[in-house]
Amino acid sequence: MNDIEKFQFKLELILNLKSAKDIQDWATNRIEQNMTDSEALEICFFSKEKQVLDYFYNIKFEWLNLPPTLKKIFFREALRKYIEPPPTIEYSEELIRSIFGMLLELSKIAEDEDLYDLIDHYDDELCLILDGIYNSAPEEVWPSFLNDLRNRLSIKSLSI
Incomplete structure (x- = not known):
């Protein structure tokens, strides 16, 4: 297993795009x-899924030797997969704040300033709404963010 695969698996685990079982199946193949x-x-040889999760969660992204361009490519591809299916859950303010925090962290790790700025903009907008400074509804932020993210990923996919 190389650093690219470790980066990709860890990213996909964090975003709930892969399960421990998926990775065990990959390892068997x-x-x-x-x-x-x-x-x-x-x-x-891990007998429990928790062991697989622990293995990947204990890998520090900074330990992996990947060029910034590859980090951006894999981050953007993971984000495409993450937003591809229509949401099946209702997003609460707390969940959205948590997702924005996670995505901000991942965009820093992927060294993707463009996506960091987009995520930060919507995170700030949500904070301003919740603080009563910006007059809009919090539930409007998430769909707007997803729409802009889809557009950004489709436009920027060719120029990383």
């Missing part, structure tokens, strides 16, 4: 192709 991949073999 990898071992069938390459018996020398010691990290994939280690993942195959």
Whole structure:
């Protein structure tokens, strides 16, 4: 398993795009192709999903040696997958604040200033609404953010 795969798996786990079982299945398939991949073999021997999660959550993004361009590519691809399906849950103010916080952190890790600025803008807008400074409804922020993010990802996908 290389640093690119570790980065991608950790990112997808954080965004709930992959499960521990998905990664265990990947590791099993990898071992069938390459018996020398010691990290994939280690993942195959984890008996509990929590062990897989712990393994990836304990990997620090800064330990992974990836060029900024690759980080941006994988971050943007993960975001596309994250916003692709229509939301099936109702987003509360607390959940939206939490998601904005997580996305801000991930955009810093991916060194994606453009997306960081977009996320920060909507996070600030939500804060201003909640503080009564900006006259709008909090539930309007999330759909507007998703729309702008979709547009940004489709426009910027060619120029990273």
